[in-house]
Amino acid sequence: MKVAVYSTKPYDQAFLQRANKTHRHALSYFDVRLISATAPLARGHQAVCAFVNDDLGRDTLEVLSDEGVRIVALRAAGFNNVDLAAAAEQDMTVARVPSYSPHAVAEHALALILTLNRKLYRAYNRVREGNFSLDGLLGFDLCGKTVGVIGTGKIGTVFARIMAGLGCRVLAYDPAPNPDVDKLASYVPLEELFLASDIVSLHCPLTPDTYHVINDDALARMKRGVMLINTSRGRVVDTQAIIRGLKQGKIGYLGLDVYEEEADLFFEDLSCRMIQDDVFSRLLTFPNVVITGHQGFFTKEALSAIAEVTLSNITEFEAGRGPLHEVTQNQANPTATCAPSALPGLLPDRIRGDIPAP
Numbered sequence: 001m002k003v004a005v006y007s008t009k010p011y012d013q014a015f016l017q018r019a020n021k022t023h024r025h026a027l028s029y030f031d032v033r034l035i036s037a038t039a040p041l042a043r044g045h046q047a048v049c050a051f052v053n054d055d056l057g058r059d060t061l062e063v064l065s066d067e068g069v070r071i072v073a074l075r076a077a078g079f080n081n082v083d084l085a086a087a088a089e090q091d092m093t094v095a096r097v098p099s100y101s102p103h104a105v106a107e108h109a110l111a112l113i114l115t116l117n118r119k120l121y122r123a124y125n126r127v128r129e130g131n132f133s134l135d136g137l138l139g140f141d142l143c144g145k146t147v148g149v150i151g152t153g154k155i156g157t158v159f160a161r162i163m164a165g166l167g168c169r170v171l172a173y174d175p176a177p178n179p180d181v182d183k184l185a186s187y188v189p190l191e192e193l194f195l196a197s198d199i200v201s202l203h204c205p206l207t208p209d210t211y212h213v214i215n216d217d218a219l220a221r222m223k224r225g226v227m228l229i230n231t232s233r234g235r236v237v238d239t240q241a242i243i244r245g246l247k248q249g250k251i252g253y254l255g256l257d258v259y260e261e262e263a264d265l266f267f268e269d270l271s272c273r274m275i276q277d278d279v280f281s282r283l284l285t286f287p288n289v290v291i292t293g294h295q296g297f298f299t300k301e302a303l304s305a306i307a308e309v310t311l312s313n314i315t316e317f318e319a320g321r322g323p324l325h326e327v328t329q330n331q332a333n334p335t336a337t338c339a340p341s342a343l344p345g346l347l348p349d350r351i352r353g354d355i356p357a358p
């Protein structure tokens with residue numbers, strides 16, 4: 001099948017080329033993001049392969065449909081950037097990679113926790129400058145601390161296991177509790193998790209229910225000096241509220257792998273340009289904030305699995321069997337009902353072709 005691959009980086013090409021030795025699709029690589037203006041590039045292709053910050057809102061899907069595209073194969077787990085109702089109207093199939101390596105993201109959350117706690121970002125620079133002072137580097141033992149896990153699906157479960165293994169007391173909140181997590185953690189109401197946790201880590205999808213779940217009210221309930229970790233989706237957190245929380249000392253440590261307006265920043269080398277996003281720039285001024293650019297998924301194992309499952313979805317669709325992992329509006333997963341326009345802050349005029357989502 002002819003596949004237009006959007007938002008392609010050299011590492012995507014390398015892993016897709018390797019996986020395609022068996023699938024033998026005709027892959028055209030575009031480094032631009034998929035938005036309605038770039039959708040005509042897909043002319044002559046029956047499939048598009050899209051990533052987390054591509055905009056698969058109604059406008060884009062209508063153009064893709066006119067160009068003859070029949071399947072959208074996401075090389076990601078999250079699909080909050082797809083208007084599933086519009087895709088269904090266009091009779092367009094949507095597929096994703098539901099699980100590629102929950103370990104990659106869970107371990108990245110741990111990396112953020114350890115980096116913030118032991119201030120490795122400061123220690124690294126100090127030692128390179130010949131400054132061996134320990135002032136300002138004081139950390140705390142993770143063993144014995146209470147960790148709140150919001151969302152105990154594939155990633156949250158691995159994360160809960162890691163933290164339990166470090167000797168932490170793990171609390172969890174999920175509207176659909178996971179029996180495997182019962183053995184490692186106690187499910188509690190969200191309010192109780194906020195009150196008791198030294199560390200709060202987000203592993204839920206972006207849905208209307210989770211949009212800005214971390215807001216001023218949530219922060220007011222948390223312990224003073226709490227560590228907040230977000231490797232899920234940027235819009236699960238109200239960034240203005242967390243800036244207020246940082247300024248007041250309510251948040252003692254902040255680790256982000258995702259950001260509300262990341263589509264204008266992440267995955268690009270902007271080191272020679274001025275960052276125009278003042279909110280993001282403000283976050284960078286705090287000494288107790290570590291931000292990574294949506295790299296939680298970025299391991300060899302995960303990229304291999306993403307490439308293989310993405311191409312398998314297309315292969316199965318082409319063979320008339322339907323993709324292995326189709327996303328439908330009726331899917332039990334709550335994100336399935338979450339067309340971009342259903343989310344506050346994701347209304348079409350704000351989407352600008354840059355909704356975040358692996």
Ligand code: NAI
Pocket residue numbers: 077078098099102105150151152153154155156173174175176203204205206207209210231232233257258294295296297298333334357358
């Ligand atoms: P999953 O679908 O296995 O688990 C999500 C869990 O969240 C489910 O158990 C679900 O019941 C729960 N949930 C739904 N609504 C909730 C709510 N209101 N409050 C609390 N929990 C709720 O998904 P998986 O694979 O564990 O991924 C979780 C999220 O991590 C993805 O949706 C995506 O946003 C993010 N992600 C980030 C990556 C990164 O590179 N930083 C890579 C992959 C995923």
